[in-house]
Amino acid sequence: MSDHHSHEAPDELRPESRVVHPPLTEVTGSRPLGVPLHQSHLFAFDTGDALAGAHGGPDGAFFYNRFGNPTVRSLEQAVAGLEGGTGALATASGMGAINTALLALLRAGDHVIAQRSLYGGTVGALTDLTERWGVEVGYVNGDDPAGVAAALRPTTRVLFLETVSNPTTRVTDLPGLIAVAKRAGVVSVVDNTFATPLLCRPIEHGADIVIHSVTKYLGGHSDVLGGIAVFADPALHHRVWRRSLELGASADPFAAWLTLRGMQTLALRVRRQCETALDLAGRLAAHPAVTAVHYPGLPTHPDHDLARRLLPDGHGGVLAFDLAGGREAAAAFTESVRLASLAPSLGDVHTLVLHPASTSHRQLSDEELAAAGIGPGTVRVSVGIEHPEDIWADVRRALAKV
Numbered sequence: 001m002s003d004h005h006s007h008e009a010p011d012e013l014r015p016e017s018r019v020v021h022p023p024l025t026e027v028t029g030s031r032p033l034g035v036p037l038h039q040s041h042l043f044a045f046d047t048g049d050a051l052a053g054a055h056g057g058p059d060g061a062f063f064y065n066r067f068g069n070p071t072v073r074s075l076e077q078a079v080a081g082l083e084g085g086t087g088a089l090a091t092a093s094g095m096g097a098i099n100t101a102l103l104a105l106l107r108a109g110d111h112v113i114a115q116r117s118l119y120g121g122t123v124g125a126l127t128d129l130t131e132r133w134g135v136e137v138g139y140v141n142g143d144d145p146a147g148v149a150a151a152l153r154p155t156t157r158v159l160f161l162e163t164v165s166n167p168t169t170r171v172t173d174l175p176g177l178i179a180v181a182k183r184a185g186v187v188s189v190v191d192n193t194f195a196t197p198l199l200c201r202p203i204e205h206g207a208d209i210v211i212h213s214v215t216k217y218l219g220g221h222s223d224v225l226g227g228i229a230v231f232a233d234p235a236l237h238h239r240v241w242r243r244s245l246e247l248g249a250s251a252d253p254f255a256a257w258l259t260l261r262g263m264q265t266l267a268l269r270v271r272r273q274c275e276t277a278l279d280l281a282g283r284l285a286a287h288p289a290v291t292a293v294h295y296p297g298l299p300t301h302p303d304h305d306l307a308r309r310l311l312p313d314g315h316g317g318v319l320a321f322d323l324a325g326g327r328e329a330a331a332a333f334t335e336s337v338r339l340a341s342l343a344p345s346l347g348d349v350h351t352l353v354l355h356p357a358s359t360s361h362r363q364l365s366d367e368e369l370a371a372a373g374i375g376p377g378t379v380r381v382s383v384g385i386e387h388p389e390d391i392w393a394d395v396r397r398a399l400a401k402v
Contacts, residue, residue, distance in 0.1 A: 041065035086234050164316055317382060351382065
């Protein structure tokens, strides 16, 4: 007799175990240990009523991939479980998740409060909403709940935050800022890509929506592009899912499958990356060519005490440092590494380096870069899982060229 129920790991498992045991959708008889890949985009029904009923919501029967897919739903359930959400919506990219959420929540004339030092793509999306639809955006510091309270308007609909900012690794006071938004009935959206659900779960601090670029740590192997939004409330999940149908930023089943495969080693990778990043940050801080190191694990970081409370299990695998020689020094460094790669991503098994001012934040003016804490000689490093001594040897050789 066929068994059609969904197999899920026990609720009491810790996150490190849950990533190894994602939910399995549509299991028959025995169950595979690997999540099946359902590449088919079309599903047939025996009755018209059953097909009509499948259109009702994000948890309905599968009929067309833009509305849902078994492999994609396994990913959604897995990440929702890790984040402590009631459901999730997977998308074709991290920006797909950000734009889907924003467009579902906002209309012309609304107001957004966003923290400074956001990812450049997010700033670009907010700027486009301002230019095209008259959505007003005000920026506040990530450590200033009073600033959020002062920025509130009757038209404020969204508070947009990042757990750890890109690339200066400022840690946001999620409990303080979200509490202000919640009292005002404002939806809080937190991009948790840098922290992963293993280091921070913003829903536990009151967040309504949590965003990930699954391209980064969740996938982790530079072979997948994807995003996901996790929801604390089923009604909000349904609202954003409805908007996603028109936008068409749907996740591809193979990308979802690759992400699930990558997530099985997430805990091992993140632990190694956090340890190596802390080691590398300490060594960089003592190097004469480096004028500043931005890593919340260092006691000198302005958010170190907050990071110890908000990120008790590690401070992430991304750090940034400033070179006295400006853009020329940064170019010399990023073009001299050999083990590390000059590439525009993070959270990968490979160590990656980047010059934010000319790449991820290139759309910002010099004044906006300075306001975000990004200098002309700022270099971002996303630490991989290579041996820490090999990473340091590569960085030290490149610094010698500077």
